Amino acid sequence: MAFVAEQLLNALALAALLFLVSAGLSLVFGILRVVNFAHGVFYMLGAYLAFTAVTVSGQFWLSLLLVPPVVGIVGALLEASTLRFIYRRPPIYQLLLTFGLALILEESVHVLYGPTAKGVDPPALLQGSVQVLGAAYPRYRLFLVVLGVAVGVAVWLFLTRTRAGLVVRAVAQNSEMADCLGADVPRVRTLVFGAACALAGLGGAAAAPMTTAYLGMGVGVIVDAFVVVVIGGLGSFGGSMAGSLIVGAAQTWGAFYLPETAMVIMYAVMGGILIFRPWGLFGQEE
Amino acid sequence: MTLARTRALAPAALAALAILPWVLARHQLSILVDLLIFGLFAMSLDLIMGYTGMVSFGHAAYFGLGAYGSALVLIHFEPPIPVALLAGALLAGVVAAPVGWFSTRATGIYFAMLTLAFAQLLYTVAYKWRDLTGGSDGIAGVPKTTLFWGGPSLAERRTFYYLVAVTVVLSLLACRALVRSPFGRALQAIRENEHRFVSLGRDSRPFKLVVFVIAAAFAGLAGALFAPFRGFASPEVMFWVLSGQGLMMVITGGIGTLVGPLIGAMVFLLVQEILSSYTEHWMIFTGAVFVLIVIFLPGGVVGAARRWFEARA
Amino acid sequence: MNVMLETHGLGRAFGALQAVASVSMTVRRGELRAVIGPNGAGKTTLFNLISGLLVPTAGRVVFNGEDITGLSAPVRCRRGISRTFQITSIFPELSVRENVRIAVQLKAGRNFRLFGGRALLEPTERRAQESLAALGLGDRGDVPAATLPHGDQRLLEIAMAVAQEPELLLLDEPTQGLSPEDTRATVEVIRRLARERRLTILLVEHDMDVVFDLAERISVLHFGQLIADGAPDEIRTNPDVQKAYLGEAD
Numbered sequence: 001m002a003f004v005a006e007q008l009l010n011a012l013a014l015a016a017l018l019f020l021v022s023a024g025l026s027l028v029f030g031i032l033r034v035v036n037f038a039h040g041v042f043y044m045l046g047a048y049l050a051f052t053a054v055t056v057s058g059q060f061w062l063s064l065l066l067v068p069p070v071v072g073i074v075g076a077l078l079e080a081s082t083l084r085f086i087y088r089r090p091p092i093y094q095l096l097l098t099f100g101l102a103l104i105l106e107e108s109v110h111v112l113y114g115p116t117a118k119g120v121d122p123p124a125l126l127q128g129s130v131q132v133l134g135a136a137y138p139r140y141r142l143f144l145v146v147l148g149v150a151v152g153v154a155v156w157l158f159l160t161r162t163r164a165g166l167v168v169r170a171v172a173q174n175s176e177m178a179d180c181l182g183a184d185v186p187r188v189r190t191l192v193f194g195a196a197c198a199l200a201g202l203g204g205a206a207a208a209p210m211t212t213a214y215l216g217m218g219v220g221v222i223v224d225a226f227v228v229v230v231i232g233g234l235g236s237f238g239g240s241m242a243g244s245l246i247v248g249a250a251q252t253w254g255a256f257y258l259p260e261t262a263m264v265i266m267y268a269v270m271g272g273i274l275i276f277r278p279w280g281l282f283g284q285e286e
Numbered sequence: 287m288t289l290a291r292t293r294a295l296a297p298a299a300l301a302a303l304a305i306l307p308w309v310l311a312r313h314q315l316s317i318l319v320d321l322l323i324f325g326l327f328a329m330s331l332d333l334i335m336g337y338t339g340m341v342s343f344g345h346a347a348y349f350g351l352g353a354y355g356s357a358l359v360l361i362h363f364e365p366p367i368p369v370a371l372l373a374g375a376l377l378a379g380v381v382a383a384p385v386g387w388f389s390t391r392a393t394g395i396y397f398a399m400l401t402l403a404f405a406q407l408l409y410t411v412a413y414k415w416r417d418l419t420g421g422s423d424g425i426a427g428v429p430k431t432t433l434f435w436g437g438p439s440l441a442e443r444r445t446f447y448y449l450v451a452v453t454v455v456l457s458l459l460a461c462r463a464l465v466r467s468p469f470g471r472a473l474q475a476i477r478e479n480e481h482r483f484v485s486l487g488r489d490s491r492p493f494k495l496v497v498f499v500i501a502a503a504f505a506g507l508a509g510a511l512f513a514p515f516r517g518f519a520s521p522e523v524m525f526w527v528l529s530g531q532g533l534m535m536v537i538t539g540g541i542g543t544l545v546g547p548l549i550g551a552m553v554f555l556l557v558q559e560i561l562s563s564y565t566e567h568w569m570i571f572t573g574a575v576f577v578l579i580v581i582f583l584p585g586g587v588v589g590a591a592r593r594w595f596e597a598r599a
Numbered sequence: 600m601n602v603m604l605e606t607h608g609l610g611r612a613f614g615a616l617q618a619v620a621s622v623s624m625t626v627r628r629g630e631l632r633a634v635i636g637p638n639g640a641g642k643t644t645l646f647n648l649i650s651g652l653l654v655p656t657a658g659r660v661v662f663n664g665e666d667i668t669g670l671s672a673p674v675r676c677r678r679g680i681s682r683t684f685q686i687t688s689i690f691p692e693l694s695v696r697e698n699v700r701i702a703v704q705l706k707a708g709r710n711f712r713l714f715g716g717r718a719l720l721e722p723t724e725r726r727a728q729e730s731l732a733a734l735g736l737g738d739r740g741d742v743p744a745a746t747l748p749h750g751d752q753r754l755l756e757i758a759m760a761v762a763q764e765p766e767l768l769l770l771d772e773p774t775q776g777l778s779p780e781d782t783r784a785t786v787e788v789i790r791r792l793a794r795e796r797r798l799t800i801l802l803v804e805h806d807m808d809v810v811f812d813l814a815e816r817i818s819v820l821h822f823g824q825l826i827a828d829g830a831p832d833e834i835r836t837n838p839d840v841q842k843a844y845l846g847e848a849d
Binding site: 463464466467468469470471472474475478479481482483484485486487488489492493496 | 650652671672673676677681682684688689690691692693697700701702704705706709710711712713714715717719720723759763
């Protein structure tokens, strides 16, 4: 029983991280129709900036609050200076542009921080473990689950209950009409892109105490995020949640029972979805 | 019009290829071989990208498979190099078949990311299967053997160069014949309007699968040349960065022209070579140049050159 | 076989919306039949059901005596049903001639010839050129299809379908977006093609002048149901049809 609870919580913690990253990826696709190949690198940027912030200030909570907006601003600036000009081109150019950005960012981090991984200490409150259903469970992982749920609810509320969220959804449905009706479409795009990067940055900052900040964490997470989004459906927020849970569970149990083949299981699930339901569990049938 | 110009330039290019090994210094010839090998890699990617409209983020996996296949065959059996080339290309093609079958069930970005996921999977296998692949160290000491049984040794740098040059030129000719064939024309129609293609009477998936395997085989051929040339095969050659560089080479040169990506690869690698002698962090500049090319020169270097020539005509 | 196409109780629902409901119609060989109806009546859905782009939720489609309900769109095309689309769907960067040539190649087969280039393409090129000439596009073969004006692109669509030498030709709003002169020219082309090639044509149209000019029989759809089916004069005076169009002048 304790074991099952522990595995379940591990899966949820992993799912929370995946959700933070894949929600942003899914948002950018649903609203901008762009797959941001650099998304994983913003995750990495969040982790490294968290390292800097915590090392300099000693304040974990403050860092967690400040790092995402900074990452978001970096993303917004990049979008406004590059991606903005090529929205009308065939999608491959946008894909390749974000790939180029990914290279620039990844190497910049390498320049600034060097090749070794950077550890981040969690705050005293989240250190150690707590008894959950008979097992000693790391507090930090519990925190991740709570964070994931909180962010999920917040974004959903924003999209469905606020005026700004309505504008964002309108642009997603039909950007030309939204433009005619007075929405500043380029600005909405920049803001959404920045927000998605901020989410990824939050994911990275939150992950850093658990995984350390290391080069290449971007690529690992974007492939995972993409598996999540394929399973859940590109552009579907609910899909990101469902997909994160499925992948989190598959990786956790896979890592335990079949360590060498955990990845294969994930790809098998993805392959299955692509064969029987290519638009994902919650996506729109095209 | 540009076809005529290409025809005019071809003999000059071939002559240059034939003479260069006697003109260039050792180090420079080595770079040229590198350029040709990756040129072939980029050209194979153009088959699926430029002609069929499928963006693959995992093409390096087939280059890597070719390298490992060739390396293993050469280390264990020491046959003439062409046998190793065949082995590498075959291994790449055979693995590409199931991957392609799965991946072509998706289109657009789904397809792209599927190819990345599969490539990462293969990379992980190469990294972890120490017994076969040597893990992160890879396979070292790959020999340059002979041209055919009892034939001339390819250890001499000029001889190896000619093998590479001939292979690349023949591959270019084969790919050109392919894109001009009924099959190749069908691919281009798929790129232009897949929905219309299907409504005109054929399922597009078999076409996409076949070209995917062919492109993988040519990438494998490039990798199979790489292993004996450099003397090793390692997981880096399967890493996503190489896939991305392949895309950059294709865009730099001019998508959908075959020759363009070949030239694009050469330009790209030359720039990289020059930049890396100045700074360890040349990737930033490469990324920046690439971003600029995507924004300002969508037709690539070849496209821009064409427009420049046409403006003067 | 005098009857080319039959639909038996054909229906298609999208969730709660019944786009096409219980349509039973018979099209004879050589007939020029128009399908009309107000916006949203289900005309294009009906076409998609016949050509195979949509799977019906009820009923059957019988073509030349064969039940083709289970067959996919590419297979139906090879059986002899070719179609055009309401929104022009061509291969933009390919040349005009290549657009038609590909249509010929895909129908004829031998698509997996990997080598052989020019020699293999010539017979299909000739047939493509013939179709282009029949549609008045013979001199424009070499330009990229995207550079054609809208009216010529609509003709190119027809050329592609006709080049496949179908038995049944489905034309989805061929005069959509055309000027009056282009409309007249297109009507002439369709009439001539029907006569010369003895095609059976099923035509969706909004332009009533075109409909009454060309059609031998007219089927009227309203809210997905077939409400009238007969000669142009009968349809013109049919009260149900008049009501459906809410005062549309005849």
